[in-house]
Amino acid sequence: MPEVLVHARGLTKRFGSFTAVDGIDFDLYRGEAFGFLGPNGAGKSSTMRMIGCVSPPTQGELTIFGADPVRDGAAIRARLGVVPQDDTLDVELTVRENLLVYGRYFGLPRAVIRERTAQLLDFVQLIDRAGDMVDLLSGGMKRRLTIARSLINDPDILILDEPTTGLDPQARHVVWDRLFRLKQRGVTLILTTHYMDEAEQLCDRLVVMDHGTFAAEGSPRELITRYCSREVLELRFGPDRHELAADKLRDFPAERAEVLADRILLYVTDGDDALAAVRSTGLEPLTSLVRRGTLEDVFLRLTGRRLED
Structure with missing residues (x-):
């Protein structure tokens, strides 16, 4: 030991x-x-x-x-x-x-x-x-x-x-x-x-x-592995569309969703498939990013805050 x-x-x-x-x-x-x-x-x-x-x-x-x-x-x-x-x-x-x-x-x-x-x-x-x-x-x-x-x-x-x-x-x-x-x-x-x-x-x-x-x-x-999905889809919308997009994605079939001040995070198994599903609802993000889960995602889930808050 x-x-x-x-x-x-x-x-x-x-x-x-x-x-x-x-x-x-x-x-x-x-x-x-x-x-x-x-x-x-x-x-x-x-x-x-x-x-x-x-x-x-x-x-x-x-x-x-x-x-x-x-x-x-x-x-x-x-x-x-x-x-x-x-x-x-x-x-x-x-x-x-x-x-x-x-x-x-x-x-x-x-x-x-x-x-x-x-x-x-x-x-x-x-x-x-x-x-x-x-x-x-x-x-x-x-x-x-x-x-x-x-x-x-x-x-x-x-x-x-x-x-x-x-x-x-x-x-x-x-x-x-x-x-x-x-x-x-x-x-x-x-x-x-x-x-x-x-x-x-x-x-x-x-x-x-x-x-x-x-x-x-x-x-x-x-x-x-314990607290995050395999992939995360980050979506950014214009300031005039952010709240509307958040409301529209509230019931999106993701493991979890986080609405931040500047972007929306969807925790999913396949980010590309999730992005296609988002677009099928009529939403078109200004930018999108598919990435792996990180410790920051774990932190958001456990505390509901970003570290710099």
């Missing part, structure tokens, strides 16, 4: 009368990538803060590396790496100095910090920018530097909050590649993300959270 690094049973977090996390159960294993998905206010951040030993549980059982995060928080944090949503780099220091200074917070010997700094800058492809000031870096480079800094203590678990928010597609793929390599080395990744393709690329398992509980849990492929 794989080694359990994080064990939670009935984990609950309350703020006054508000319950942010409501009795969730999960185990996280060494070397896996585990994702928390959910709308704002679903309880993701509160859960991550409890795992990060910066917010004590209100109720329930939580152990990390077999230890109590309240009693043994300092020892646990020494084995964690954290990549916050916003980069918190020291802009008055160089790229290299950001790692050298951060390593001192963990009480590491200077020789060890220097060696790891060189290795990590090479790992995130910033070795040629080591002497540059942070302000000179692009957004993608700053993100890679933040990841390198989080690894200076050689953590067993890396906690990532929206690791690629605001990055262009090329920079996102570079970050994904580095995170995948870390997972191959045995580092456990715990992340939140608003990008469904990111969750599919990185996560071995994930949960969809809503109102402090788990709405679903499984691998990306398992969730898509």
Whole structure:
């Protein structure tokens, strides 16, 4: 059996009368990538803060590396790496100095910090920018530097909050590649993300959270198979025809239909056949797209909201 690094049973977090996390159960294993998905206010951040030993549980059982995060928080944090949503780099220091200074917070010997700094800058492809000031870096480079800094203590678990928010597609793929390599080395990744393709690329398992509980849990492929049809037909109509089309398709023979502000989604077995059936009703969409089901479709079904809502 794989080694359990994080064990939670009935984990609950309350703020006054508000319950942010409501009795969730999960185990996280060494070397896996585990994702928390959910709308704002679903309880993701509160859960991550409890795992990060910066917010004590209100109720329930939580152990990390077999230890109590309240009693043994300092020892646990020494084995964690954290990549916050916003980069918190020291802009008055160089790229290299950001790692050298951060390593001192963990009480590491200077020789060890220097060696790891060189290795990590090479790992995130910033070795040629080591002497540059942070302000000179692009957004993608700053993100890679933040990841390198989080690894200076050689953590067993890396906690990532929206690791690629605001990055262009090329920079996102570079970050994904580095995170995948870390997972191959045995580092456990715990992340939140608003990008469904990111969750599919990185996560071995994930949960969809809503109102402090788990709405679903499984691998990306398992969730898509369980909660989505084989194909999805996306239809767009003009603003003056959108509501009329939605009314006309209300009883369309699909597994499920979602009417969004800008398009109508029909969940079907065969998208081309469904499009022909739509046209036979007299409706002609401005654009149509037949695609496979995705995690975003799963999210819509489970929460009724898009992630950015």
